[in-house]
Amino acid sequence: MNQRWICPTCGAGCLAPSRPRLDDVRRYCLTCSKRTGRLVQRVCPAQERARQAATARRADKVARQQAKAKADAYSWPQVLHVYFRRWRKLDAWEGTYPERSTLVVRHSQVKGHSSGHCALWTGRIVVTTSDDPGASLATLLHEMAHAASREGHTPRFHAILLTAIEEVAGERALPVSRHSRFAFQQSVRVVMRRWIERVGLLQPPVPVPKPAL
Numbered sequence: 001m002n003q004r005w006i007c008p009t010c011g012a013g014c015l016a017p018s019r020p021r022l023d024d025v026r027r028y029c030l031t032c033s034k035r036t037g038r039l040v041q042r043v044c045p046a047q048e049r050a051r052q053a054a055t056a057r058r059a060d061k062v063a064r065q066q067a068k069a070k071a072d073a074y075s076w077p078q079v080l081h082v083y084f085r086r087w088r089k090l091d092a093w094e095g096t097y098p099e100r101s102t103l104v105v106r107h108s109q110v111k112g113h114s115s116g117h118c119a120l121w122t123g124r125i126v127v128t129t130s131d132d133p134g135a136s137l138a139t140l141l142h143e144m145a146h147a148a149s150r151e152g153h154t155p156r157f158h159a160i161l162l163t164a165i166e167e168v169a170g171e172r173a174l175p176v177s178r179h180s181r182f183a184f185q186q187s188v189r190v191v192m193r194r195w196i197e198r199v200g201l202l203q204p205p206v207p208v209p210k211p212a213l
């Protein structure tokens with residue numbers, strides 16, 4: 001494909017292939033070369049623009065990757081997994097916490113909405129986090145109480161969960177009654193929020209930077 005090559009000194013140009021041979025006379029402005037006594041090379045503005053655009057794209061991509069790595073380093077999945085590992089050993093479970101219990105963390109698209117699910121048989125927990133740490137950790141502990149008790153929302157489940165909350169946060173949540181499940185959940189969140197304010201949210205370990213290629 002022919003492109004326009006221009007002399008940077010006099011501005012005169014010609015059409016030449018995008019990669020002319022080194023001894024191709026179209027690479028050089030002969031008028032200016034004769035005048036200065038040295039070879040004056042023409043430049044190809046289209047190629048310069050393409051090169052600059054590629055450099056900008058690369059810089060942009062690196063910046064996006066760095067921003068994402070930084071966000072990931074402090075994101076919920078890691079924090080929740082650290083608490084999940086710690087809380088498996090709570091006394092509240094009385095040694096019944098299932099070995100094979102696993103955690104999957106998803107991030108909620110709805111701001112402030114955290115929800116969870118626990119497969120009672122396997123102890124596989126899925127927690128959808130929100131940006132509210134109290135709510136997300138309350139959800140995790142709730143699901144872990146399901147895994148430990150292998151029961152749904154039974155009185156025994158609630159008793160175990162209350163004990164676990166007290167063990168974690170040093171404070172009792174509202175006892176649950178048949179009519180106050182919502183109030184109970186709210187009070188669990190409040191207790192967890194207060195606890196996080198007191199002790200500070202755990203910071204996940206900063207990942208070891210990958211060696212530059």
Ligand SMILES: [Zn+2]
Binds near residue numbers: 007009010012029040
């Ligand atoms: Zn020239």
Ligand SMILES: [Zn+2]
Binds near residue numbers: 142146153
């Ligand atoms: Zn539940």
